[in-house]
Amino acid sequence: MNAFTSLFMMTDKSASLAQKTAVGVYGLAAGYGGETIVRDASFEVQQGERLAIIGPNGAGKSTLLKAMLGLIKPQAGSARFLDRRFNEVRQHVAYVTQADDIDWRFPSKVRDLVAMGRGVHLGLTGRLSARDWQAVDRALDAVNSLDLAHRPLSDLSGGQRRRVLLARALVQDPQILIMDEPFQAIDEATRAALLSVLDDFQDDGKTAIIVHHNLGDVRALFDRVVLVDGTVTATGTPEAVFDDPAFTAAFGAIAHRAA
Amino acid sequence: MLLSQDVPILLTLLSAAVTAILAGSLLLPRGQIMISEAASHAVLPGLILGFVLSGDHGWEVLLGAVLVIALFVVGVGWLRTRHSFGAGVEIAALFPIFFGVGIIALSLTGLEDTGMIDVDHILFGSLELLLWFELVDWQDLLRPVVWTSAPPQMTASLASCFLGLSLCLLAYPFINRSLMDQRFMTLKTPVGAAVVKVLETLVIALAAAACLRAAGVVVAIALFSAPVIAGWAFARTLWQVWLWAIAVAMLAIILTYATSLAALAVLGVEPRLSGILALWVVALATLAAPLARQLKRARPLP
């Protein structure tokens, strides 16, 4: 990062405080085993926004999310949530992982998995009170999955797994929701349920950052877009990003027409 | 150099290492390298079975090892799809059972009490005891009669190496395709896939038996894994992995010898060769990746 960029970011960051920045990413670089996948990524998300992170396969979208949350150690730069470090506000930030990251054969019930979301408020022992269990049931209800509460994890279909993972995030009662490809390979009912929850979430003035693949519905679903292609190559409204030369460079002309 | 003492050690170690490298190169890309650690333990009942049948360290011992390892590898493959636990549970479940059966068989047959099979040697190797009295000159290596008195561990190890190398070279294209995408190969050429599977099992068994009788159970895993991991850092194709790994193994053997001599001269003790070898191959494997990165030849780590 050169001095000018650095200065620009400092200014931008301080300015954004007044605009209630929910998430700020500043010069973040991350990768695996010494290899850098995302470098010098910078963008901000305002409170109440629904932001899509798009990019071609292997562009580093999931790596960027994981580095923001400290799931992998950033090689450079930082991420701020509600203008604080993640460790200080972790109870306000929920992450919905890809369904593949969970071992669904684990001997446990759906209710127990959703209850994990309360863990951030409960410390190491994770002991739940009656109020916590009520919150678990409400979260399951919100994603139309209360009937699954006592089912074993191994009984769930792909769409049900997405809903349950969203319920786990909701039960945390977060201000910021970060999701990794939640709309991938789901049926229409699940998609409708997810969208309904996201709409309610945004109506409450809360922020959602979502890694998204389907360029066709970005305009309909998101306020702003961050294009990632090894670094952040464009940010702005969906229209602005789709018209940016960086978009064509990342996806090609065919994708540009499709979007 | 004392030919009757050093040549059998060097030949045994090198041939065992080459066989182990062939097997390790088939296991490492599939994330199954720990099968080699398990197989080197699981082979015990096969060796005892072969010994009971033949009464000496003959070919039946190798055959017994191959049979038991085949059973083990098939069992691991079958079990992998049958349990609901994390990775490696199938290996961790099966090899102690095989090893336990071996220990019980050893006790029941009384082989250890008679001194015919020494558990210490099986576990820690007996390289230092390999002696080839008839070998007094390099030219003796060309005399067939001298080979009849060669240490059985060395001939078994050399035979395992020759057989393993021949099989791998003959089936190289199939092995290569299988390593790239086994499922695709199973769909397109099921016979070829099955042949590769059988071959792999055979090579693992040969390597486990060779290592067990030469370097001991405990360092087999180092020979299976470390040279291949080191070779991986530089090579782009499977045959290059083999060549790099063999070069690393040879370097480790030379360093082992040098360390042993140095320890004897400085400390007055001669550390076990198998232990020093394990340390050297692991050290070379650990150094390989940073070195390859420095030389701009780095490959993704296995």
Add this chain to the structure above:
Amino acid sequence: MDYNTLIVLIGLLTTGVLLGGFGALVCLKGENLTADVAAHGVVSGVVASQGIVALFGLAWLDVPLLWVFGFASSALTLGFIFWARGRGYSAGASQALAIGLAYGVTLVLMSLVQGFGAFSTKGLTTLLLGDAATLTIGRVMPALVVLIIIAAVFAVLRRGLMNWVLDPQSSTLHGNQQTLELIWIGATVIVVLTCLPALGLTLLVGGMTLPALIVRPWVKGFVPLVMASAIVGGVFAMAAGWLSAGVLPLPTGALVIVSLGVGWLLSFMLVRCLGIIRLDHAA
């Protein structure tokens, strides 16, 4: 039943319960082979401690030194695995290198220590294969204490542990990951050290794995799985010890593992006969 046999049976029961219960967690995490590596890592520490005792005449510090060095070497071996994984090596490659390292260090140290007559190859063989018949009250009591402590820790942390085993990423986000990792490493090394005299490190991993495999088809929940594995581990270990002491005079450790293997086979066949398919390819 004489006093010595009783002590051996109590020791085996404790070992079986510890390995079975802790092993269920290990199985769910898929870290059986890492636990195996931890077991291998202990040995170089044991050899080193024996050498130091002999070299400096510290016979009175024999047991504490053995625990300290065993713990340190095992933790270092686990540390090597984490280091290698952090550098980008796969789990298998890291484990393989760590085992090679542990064995190499052990054999070289043993050669040096043997110079003082402090440790023999036979001693190392006993560590590898175990010798339950020689269990004394001095060895069984620490195992009982460890069992009580680990059971208490599990009772308090069971939900946090379940969350961590099910989804470590989530625990990282909740800020519990490092604490639980440390508890996990400590518990792994302590369980291994405690159970080593009875089963030996080669067979120990079987004691961790097989009880969980036996009970898995029969239980639905996390806590029942851990409890049932502990009970099965304890019962099989004690029964095999009893058989070994009387009817079948065979090596105890091997008999424990083989009988667990038979139990697993029976459980599997029973599951097939009863048509229980809960666990097959659930994902």
